[in-house]
Amino acid sequence: MNKRSFSSSLSWRIIGIVSTIFFIAMVVIAIVSHQIIADEATRSTQHILHGTISELEKPLNTVEVTTKAIAAYISTLQAQPKVLQAISDRTVEVSELINGFAILFVLPDGSIDTLRPAIFSSYVNDSVHEFHPDSQQLQLLAASWNLEHILKTKMASWTAPYRPLDSRSSRIVSYCYPLVDSMLNVYAIVISDMFIDHIESTVEGLRPYDNSIATLIFNKDNIIGIKDSDSDLINRYKRSFSDNSSFQNLVEDLKSNKDSLHRRVGKGRDMAFVVYGPLHNGWKLSITCPYREVLRRSSQMHLALFVIGLFGLVFIYLVCRRTIRRMTRPITELSVSALNMAKGNFKAKLPEITSQDEMLRLHDSFIYMQNSIADYIEQLKTTTTANERMESELNVARNIQMGMLRTDFPPQLYAMLNPAKEVGGDLYDFTLKGDQLYFAIGDVSGKGVPASLMMAITRAALRFVAGLALPMNETLSRINNSVSDTNSNNMFVTLFVGRIDMKTLHMDFCNAGHNPLVILPPDGEPYFLKAKANLAIGLFEDFTYEAESLDLKPGTRIIAYTDGVNEAENTDMDLYGNERMMETIRQMDRNMDGNTAVNLLFDSVKNFANGNPQNDDITIMSILV
Amino acid sequence: MDIKISQQENKTMVVLNGRIDTSNADQFQQDVAPLMEGENPDIDIDCTDMSYTSSQGLRIFLMLQKSVMARKGKLVMRNMNPQVKEVFDITGFSNIITIV
Numbered sequence: 107m108n109k110r111s112f113s114s115s116l117s118w119r120i121i122g123i124v125s126t127i128f129f130i131a132m133v134v135i136a137i138v139s140h141q142i143i144a145d146e147a148t149r150s151t152q153h154i155l156h157g158t159i160s161e162l163e164k165p166l167n168t169v170e171v172t173t174k175a176i177a178a179y180i181s182t183l184q185a186q187p188k189v190l191q192a193i194s195d196r197t198v199e200v201s202e203l204i205n206g207f208a209i210l211f212v213l214p215d216g217s218i219d220t221l222r223p224a225i226f227s228s229y230v231n232d233s234v235h236e237f238h239p240d241s242q243q244l245q246l247l248a249a250s251w252n253l254e255h256i257l258k259t260k261m262a263s264w265t266a267p268y269r270p271l272d273s274r275s276s277r278i279v280s281y282c283y284p285l286v287d288s289m290l291n292v293y294a295i296v297i298s299d300m301f302i303d304h305i306e307s308t309v310e311g312l313r314p315y316d317n318s319i320a321t322l323i324f325n326k327d328n329i330i331g332i333k334d335s336d337s338d339l340i341n342r343y344k345r346s347f348s349d350n351s352s353f354q355n356l357v358e359d360l361k362s363n364k365d366s367l368h369r370r371v372g373k374g375r376d377m378a379f380v381v382y383g384p385l386h387n388g389w390k391l392s393i394t395c396p397y398r399e400v401l402r403r404s405s406q407m408h409l410a411l412f413v414i415g416l417f418g419l420v421f422i423y424l425v426c427r428r429t430i431r432r433m434t435r436p437i438t439e440l441s442v443s444a445l446n447m448a449k450g451n452f453k454a455k456l457p458e459i460t461s462q463d464e465m466l467r468l469h470d471s472f473i474y475m476q477n478s479i480a481d482y483i484e485q486l487k488t489t490t491t492a493n494e495r496m497e498s499e500l501n502v503a504r505n506i507q508m509g510m511l512r513t514d515f516p517p518q519l520y521a522m523l524n525p526a527k528e529v530g531g532d533l534y535d536f537t538l539k540g541d542q543l544y545f546a547i548g549d550v551s552g553k554g555v556p557a558s559l560m561m562a563i564t565r566a567a568l569r570f571v572a573g574l575a576l577p578m579n580e581t582l583s584r585i586n587n588s589v590s591d592t593n594s595n596n597m598f599v600t601l602f603v604g605r606i607d608m609k610t611l612h613m614d615f616c617n618a619g620h621n622p623l624v625i626l627p628p629d630g631e632p633y634f635l636k637a638k639a640n641l642a643i644g645l646f647e648d649f650t651y652e653a654e655s656l657d658l659k660p661g662t663r664i665i666a667y668t669d670g671v672n673e674a675e676n677t678d679m680d681l682y683g684n685e686r687m688m689e690t691i692r693q694m695d696r697n698m699d700g701n702t703a704v705n706l707l708f709d710s711v712k713n714f715a716n717g718n719p720q721n722d723d724i725t726i727m728s729i730l731v
Numbered sequence: 732m733d734i735k736i737s738q739q740e741n742k743t744m745v746v747l748n749g750r751i752d753t754s755n756a757d758q759f760q761q762d763v764a765p766l767m768e769g770e771n772p773d774i775d776i777d778c779t780d781m782s783y784t785s786s787q788g789l790r791i792f793l794m795l796q797k798s799v800m801a802r803k804g805k806l807v808m809r810n811m812n813p814q815v816k817e818v819f820d821i822t823g824f825s826n827i828i829t830i831v
Contacts, residue, residue: 551786553753596794600786600822619822641823645793669786721753722785 112437113430121423128415136408140401144379147400151314151393152381158312159383159391162305162322165203166264166387169281169298172201174262177283177296180209190225191236197298198229205229206270206278206299208247214291216257218244228299230275243271256282257292264387266328267302276301279324306330309391316402318395436465440472452480500528500555507558510565512536518543518608520700521727522708524670530723531557531599532668533565537572541608544572547727548601548620548643549668556597557723564589564599564643578603578616579653582643586618586651589644599643602666611658611731616651618643621669624691628661632691634684635664661696663703663730670724674711677718682711700728734762742773748780751788760791767795772804779810789824796828807831 176197180190190209197207206228211219218224224244226237239247248254250268262283270278278299285294305322309331312320321331378396385391439457446454456476459469507529515521521534531550536543546568550557567588571581581603589599602623604615615623615635619642622634640651658664667687674682690710694703704726711724732755733748743766751759766774774795784792792808799806807829811819819825 549786551790552756596790596797598786598790598793598822619824621821639820639823639825641826642789646827673785 111431112434113427116430117423117426120426121419124422125419128419132408132412132415135411139404139408143401143404144397147315147395148379148381151318151379151395152383154312154314155381155383155391155393158308158320159385162308162389162391163385165300165304166281166385169201169203169300170262170283172197172204173281173283173296173298176207177285180294180296181285187223187225191227194225194227195234195236198227199234201298203300204298205301206280206297208297208299210253210295210297212253212257212292212294214289214293216254216292218248219293228270230272237271239271246271251280251282251295251297253282253295256284256295260284260286260290260292264324264389266324267330270299276303278302279305302330312393314393315395315399317399318393320391320393323390323392433465436469440468443472447476447479452476452483497528503555503558504528507562510562515700516543518700518731519545519727519729520704521547521666521725522704523723523725524708524720525553525723526670526720527554529555529558531561532670532723532725533561533568534666534725534727535565535568535572536727539575542575543606543608543729544603545606545666545727545729546572546601546603547666547668547725548599549670549723549725550599551597551642553723556595560589560593560597560599560644563592564601568601568603577653578605578614579651582616582618582640582651583649586641586643586645586649587647590647593644596645598645601643602637606658606729606731608731611660611662612655613658614653614655616640616653618651621667621672624665624667624688625656625658626663626665626691626694627659628696629659632665632688658731660731663691663694663696663728665691665694665703665707666727666729667707668723668725670720670722671707671711671726673722674715674724675718675721676714676716682714686710686714694728696730700730703728703730732759734759736762736766738771741771742775743771745774745776746780747776747778750783751781751791752783752785753787756785756787756791759788760794763791763795767798770802772799772802774799774804774806776806776808777810778808778812778815781815782812784815784818786822789818789822792824792828805829 176193180193183189194207194209198204206226208227209225211222211224213219223238226239228235228237251265252263256263262281265280265282267277267279269275279302281298281300283296283298284292285296287293309320309322319331321329323329377398378394379400380392380394382390382392436457436459443454443456454476456469456472459466504525507525508523511521511523511533512535516536516538519536521536523530523532523534525532531553532548533550534545534547536545538544548561548564548568550560550564564585567585571584571588574581574584576584582601585601599618600620601618602615602620603618604613604623606613615637617637618640622637624632625635626632635656637654638652641649672682672684672687676682687707690707694706698706707726708724732751735746735748737744745763745766796806809831811830816825816830819828819830
């Protein structure tokens, strides 16, 4: 059997409740704090974005202002090529930002004016170089500058980054400013080149979070921060983007020319937010921050919180279990005491209780129970002892009483006595003196011990008086006087005494209130022996008894009995009755010995009673003459 | 066993109903105990509905008879059924109690 202590199961319950609350709180805190942190991160990244945009715009503005100023000067000057070359050389030499400068003359039809050669200056290795491209190089440059577009829109614009003709140097961007004549035809374009090293390093250094990506988008095909072919970059972001396709999705998102200032991209673990803003010249700067990185710190914090919480739960469990165990220790000890008591040790020691709570009440109740059980057991012992003593005394009394009854039956006579309790109030007696058979049967009113004492008195008187060989009425008178003398309790005895001369078969008898005897003649029906109704023994002293006599035929059977026979009851409260008794006696023939005859009647009564406890003493006597 | 006792003129009238046997003899003795004292010793017992009495019952009637005699009164038992009457006859109680 898997037993779990009270303390541990209660502790588990407490832990269950606390941990539920704890986890709910954790989840709420995680969701809310992630939301707050993500919002804050978006705002601060936007702030960084705007700061970076204005930082990037500063040199662009400078280049634009310078270029415009020179262009204005050139347009008013109508200067000679030599002067223009000098201005160009001087510009690249003086300007820190502009490292290349060109003036290209175009015809109204848009083709490059070959009569007026283009002016090119660059500043390489701390010195000014003049440069005269051939027509093929010019074509390349025109493509880089997107010359067609400028001629068409007649608007100044920045080019995308491209490699200068001496491909060894870094990539550059150019600001192209068209000069328009009074006919609104573009006749020249002023071009300032600028290295983008500084822009690139600014963009690449733009990293508010680990694994965040900053990109500067010039146009659909020109992006710095992400290079289409750069697989290393993709590898770098592997930790943020579980596969290449989701990264590519993000790239596509950035390339597409959407104008929202910030938005979410990606899914699940790759989810990121993008902040996004245009520079004044149409370039766009974006910063993409994976939420996983943004929330890394707070996730770590949550993990720490979770671990601390787990330790807290274990601690609470241990403290609870210890406390509850300490508080319920008396119960454990009381249960041990109870077990000891159950084993019969009623003086089992009880635990000391110092608290003033329910435990003390339980303890007090226990002491009370212990005392009352001990008292009760003690009382039970006394009662049982007394009962046992009484029982053994009754057994002795029964033996004594049975000893008073003669069992040395002569051949003519047999008798049995079956008391309803240990001792009874029935009696019989007989004695054979020569040919004279004296016999007596009696029944004391009531039964049990009082009746048995009365029976003993009567039996003693009977034995004494019988020895005197008096007439039957005189015999009863003597017994009556002897018993009445000491009978203060109004008990009485019905007594039949008889004497049969076995030679003449003459019977003298006297009946003091006893049931009439049954006479079974050898050749006839049984009948009740009618006798004078003399008063029962023990009621009135000096009562005068009247004797009677009867002559018997040889082979006559006499059945004497007490009312335990004819008044026996069965479980339906029916009486055995005189008729059944007579019917049974009728079955006794003259060859039947006394023992058999007596038991025939007794068994008949017992069968009739059918297990109903015997209510009165039963005595049966059979005499066969 | 049921007993009804009422006072009528100078007599105590008693009506008995049912059996007197071992199981209720003690109760019967308690019930008739008041009749064994007082200054109105004449008692009339109606036995019409008394179906049986054991020897313990006889003893109680005897005690009643003795107490009535001591107070110079008279105990009369009426309308006994034949079975009960037989018991009184056999035991000789008919000789000492007036049965009508």
